[in-house]
Amino acid sequence: MINIVLTGLPGSGKTTIGKQLSQKTGLPFFDLDDEIEKASSMTIPNIFASIGEKGFRRLETEAVHRMSAHRGIILATGGGTIMNNENMATLSQNGLIIFLDRPLEEINKNLDTSCRPLLKDDAEALIRLNAERCDSYLSTADYVLRNMGTTYNATEMLEVACLALKASDYGVIGDPIGHSLSPKIHKAAFNAQSIESGYDLIRVPKEALGIFVAAVKKSDLKGFNVTAPHKKAIMPMLDEISHDAGLCGAVNTVVLQKGRLYGYNTDIEGLSMALSQFGYPLRNKNITILGAGGAARAAALKSGLENAKGIHIAARDASKAEALSAYAEGATGIRGTFGNWENDQLAKACENTDILINATPLGMSGIKEDFPDTSFLARLPREALVCDLIYSPPETPLLKEARRLGLKGINGLSMLIYQALLAQEIFLDRKIDIPSLYKTIFEQNFNPKRS
Numbered sequence: 051m052i053n054i055v056l057t058g059l060p061g062s063g064k065t066t067i068g069k070q071l072s073q074k075t076g077l078p079f080f081d082l083d084d085e086i087e088k089a090s091s092m093t094i095p096n097i098f099a100s101i102g103e104k105g106f107r108r109l110e111t112e113a114v115h116r117m118s119a120h121r122g123i124i125l126a127t128g129g130g131t132i133m134n135n136e137n138m139a140t141l142s143q144n145g146l147i148i149f150l151d152r153p154l155e156e157i158n159k160n161l162d163t164s165c166r167p168l169l170k171d172d173a174e175a176l177i178r179l180n181a182e183r184c185d186s187y188l189s190t191a192d193y194v195l196r197n198m199g200t201t202y203n204a205t206e207m208l209e210v211a212c213l214a215l216k217a218s219d220y221g222v223i224g225d226p227i228g229h230s231l232s233p234k235i236h237k238a239a240f241n242a243q244s245i246e247s248g249y250d251l252i253r254v255p256k257e258a259l260g261i262f263v264a265a266v267k268k269s270d271l272k273g274f275n276v277t278a279p280h281k282k283a284i285m286p287m288l289d290e291i292s293h294d295a296g297l298c299g300a301v302n303t304v305v306l307q308k309g310r311l312y313g314y315n316t317d318i319e320g321l322s323m324a325l326s327q328f329g330y331p332l333r334n335k336n337i338t339i340l341g342a343g344g345a346a347r348a349a350a351l352k353s354g355l356e357n358a359k360g361i362h363i364a365a366r367d368a369s370k371a372e373a374l375s376a377y378a379e380g381a382t383g384i385r386g387t388f389g390n391w392e393n394d395q396l397a398k399a400c401e402n403t404d405i406l407i408n409a410t411p412l413g414m415s416g417i418k419e420d421f422p423d424t425s426f427l428a429r430l431p432r433e434a435l436v437c438d439l440i441y442s443p444p445e446t447p448l449l450k451e452a453r454r455l456g457l458k459g460i461n462g463l464s465m466l467i468y469q470a471l472l473a474q475e476i477f478l479d480r481k482i483d484i485p486s487l488y489k490t491i492f493e494q495n496f497n498p499k500r501s
């Protein structure tokens with residue numbers, strides 16, 4: 051793992067935050083000024099008094115070289131380290147540079163200037179230092195971390211950066227993430243292909259997505275999957291986005307190549323493969339979609355791209371259903387209608403539906419709400435398919451009711467496995483035998499008849 055290098059004005063929190071981070075992660079913490087003092091056997095004020103600032107900077111550069119030989123340390127730099135390009139290039143080679151950007155008023159409140167020769171007895175000095183150094187702090191930083199004085203938040207953010215730097219090979223990010231089946235599926239896929247590769251669960255809270263992405267660019271991660279709530283938010287942080295991902299407005303797979311991040315969406319094709327596997331390709335079908343979020347958007351667009359006959363979007367907020375229907379119509383030319391599910395519109399749409407897709411979290415484990423009324427299912431033709439994108443529980447109340455009515459039903463597991471295998475093709479940059487791997491993964495991990 052590379053180093054975490056903290057830069058910022060004196061009093062920006064580098065030492066406090068560095069020590070907190072060290073406690074939380076177990077990574078050793080070093081303070082560059084302490085290292086200079088140790089090596090010269092003088093205090094910083096004494097160094098300035100005896101050899102001046104120029105002499106101090108020389109010792110500083112020597113210390114930077116010594117510390118850069120380490121791996122996996124947290125290093126708080128002196129406030130002026132940043133002004134020397136050679137220092138920063140050395141630190142950046144194997145370090146993630148974090149600029150702790152703390153407002154001057156906050157710094158002034160708590161700063162002890164007794165051991166800071168450049169600030170002692172000069173009320174304006176901090177303002178001058180900030181004006182001199184601000185551009186350098188910004189231009190050398192891999193990430194600018196606002197420290198408003200609440201060091202705990204800054205430390206939490208840095209912990210997420212450490213997760214990215216420690217991760218090897220692949221992983222999945224989201225929040226919450228504990229429930230994700232992705233590690234199980236990807237590890238099984240790597241195993242089946244005799245590939246030795248790690249795949250980690252990485253909890254990335256919403257606020258920490260930016261620092262995570264900055265850290266990934268300097269990490270050993272080769273790629274990662276993206277789940278809620280980051281599928282849309284991550285898009286502007288990537289260097290390139292595939293056509294499908296752009297169309298869906300969502301990314302679920304990212305690969306890192308030569309420091310550049312490429313985003314893809316495999317949900318859209320994964321859904322289509324799952325429906326085809328169960329004998330319901332989208333072509334020429336009438337599709338009713340419940341929900342108007344990310345998964346609904348993927349389903350609506352794929353229906354259009356695969357020449358389904360028409361889509362009906364039903365959402366609790368009819369204006370969102372209208373917007374999605376219009377977007378899919380504009381993007382793919384498919385005929386779209388819309389409504390909500392509190393009146394007769396949904397039941398009416400069901401009469402002419404071949405595939406009903408639930409793209410809401412209603413019925414999912416851990417979600418208290420469920421469909422208040424599923425009577426619309428009874429209006430589906432007998433040969434219609436009910437596809438619930440939820441895979442936990444394996445049978446949602448919606449699927450249970452469909453089964454009671456004698457309708458065919460599938461849950462979201464097939465889509466999940468297919469989107470993961472399509473992501474594997476992107477990770478490995480080659481075609482893989484998806485049908486055979488699907489069978490192996492399903493049989494070994496998810497076939498209830500086996501256990």
Ligand code: NAP
Nearest residue numbers: 341342343344345346366367409410411419439462465466
């Ligand atoms: P999303 O973007 O948050 O969209 C959720 C949709 O459900 C929105 O239209 C939302 O309406 C609606 N909704 C949420 N709570 C509702 C409630 N109480 N009553 C009525 N409508 C409600 O989420 P998503 O990414 O599309 O995911 C939707 C579902 O698909 C989730 O269950 C997810 O696990 C599943 N999924 C499965 C796979 C797979 O591979 N199997 C892949 C992706 C997603 P508002 O906009 O009004 O909030």
